[in-house]
Amino acid sequence: MNKFTKRILTFAIILVVVSMAFYPKLKSLRNEESAGSNARAESKDVAGTLTKTVSQTGPAVGAATPVEVMVIKANILNEKILTTGTIIPNEEVDVRSEIAGRVTGIYFREGDYVQQGAVLLRINDADLQAQLQKLNYNKKLAEDNEARQKRLLEKEAISRQEYEISQTNLNSIMADIENLKAQIAKTVLRAPFNGTIGLRYISNGSYISPTSRIATLTNTNPAKLDFSIPAKYASVVRKGSRIQFIVEGSDDPHTGTVYAVEPKVDPNTRTMLLRAVSPNPNQMLVPGAFARIELVLNARSNAIVVPTEAVVPEVTGQKVFVVRNHKVESVAVEIGTRTDRNVEIRKGLQQGDSLITSGIQMVKPGSEVAIKNIL
Incomplete structure (x- = not known):
């Protein structure tokens, strides 16, 4: 083994030993970096969630609710149906004739205002007038006969019975005359009261009966x-x-x-x-x-009247909300007369109370309110 080869071998051994000595610290450092990265990610997620939650819930809790109030005053209340x-x-009447006959004269115009007693129509009465003339002749004869009989009775020339027969005959003729005059009077139709005459349903020359409708007279x-x-x-x-x-x-x-x-x-x-x-x-x-x-x-004159929408129905009755010291209070009330828009409060409210009339759905007892309008 030459000298160069020994040096390389020695360097490799030293490198292995150093690596084994620093490996645990490198691993620990790497784990800390990983944990920090995860923590930052979680923190970012939580912050996003909180931001989203706040944006969904709207204004901050504790903000005053805007409402309109009405100061209670005494009013005049008419209880009505x-x-x-x-x-x-x-007055109104259908003009009809009491007798049958032919119409000889119509003395009104449709739509005219007529006075009571005014002649409206005449029916032919020629036959009745002839009968009346005949009865008048008979009456004159009966009167003369009754006068003669009376003088004879005074002289006791006839019996009282004979005189009474002549007297009865005269009275009968006079009764017939009165009856005939009544029939003749019925041939003339007169307005029974002041009023306006309506549409005409007959014409001059028509034959009418008691069932014939002539016109309608109305007083308004x-x-x-x-x-x-x-x-x-x-x-x-x-x-x-x-x-x-x-x-x-x-x-x-x-x-x-x-x-x-x-x-x-x-x-x-x-x-x-x-x-x-x-x-x-x-x-x-x-x-x-x-x-x-x-x-x-x-x-x-001293009634308390509030808008109908200010009264809240409950199972046990009705209530309203009033403002006292900028806070909401619930007050049980007893109601009276109702109209199409208002309701009378008989118990529960006093003059000077501040009644909430709008924003009722947003308030609850004890909550603070901001008055935006006073009625």
Whole structure:
């Protein structure tokens, strides 16, 4: 073995020994680096998860909820019934003849306003007038005969029975005359009251009978209203109760007064029928029109009225939310009269309370709120 070969062998042995001495430390260092890399990756994942969670949950916990509140004040509350009814005329009648005959004259025009007693129509009465003339002749003869019989009776030339027969004959003729005059009067049709005459259904020369419809006479001032209310209000509504109403096709309000109440409840509908009267000088209330009616039962001046949406129903009743010291409190309430938009609070609230009217779904007792508007 030469000198160069010995040197290489010695160097290789030294290198092996050094490697065996430092191998454990190199392995430990490599494991520490690997662990640090994994920790950094896990930290990055956790940070990402937290960031995602925060972005999904929205604003930070404890932020005040924006709400609108209403300061409770006393109001005038009219307890009323909402119902519907129908306009009817003050008076209305179908003009018909009491006797049959031929029409000889029509003295009205369709749509005219006529006064009570005005002649509307005449029927041929020639035969009745002839009968009346004959009875008048018989009456004159009977009167002369009764006068003669009376003088004879005074002289005791005839019996009282004979005189009474002549007197009865005269009275019978006079009764026939009165009956015939009544028949003649029926040939003239007169307006029974002031009103407007409607459409005509006969012509001059027509033969009519008591069943023939001639026209309709209607009086609409004042107008009347028929409407019904639930039976539970039967003990409250009286004659003189005031109503307000509007008719279909107009927003102008009208007033009226109840003047008649049906004394019984309809067993089929469990309602009571009422009738009211309303001035109608301009003929704005047309019979047959539909009316929306408010019947005021009573009025209270110190009522607490809140919006319907501010009341939250519960199993045991109703509650509202109020703001006190910028925090929410739940208050149990007792409600009274309801309308289409508001509800009366009879117990639970006082004047000056701050009632939450919007954002109710976002609040809970004890939470803080930020008032954005005060009504």
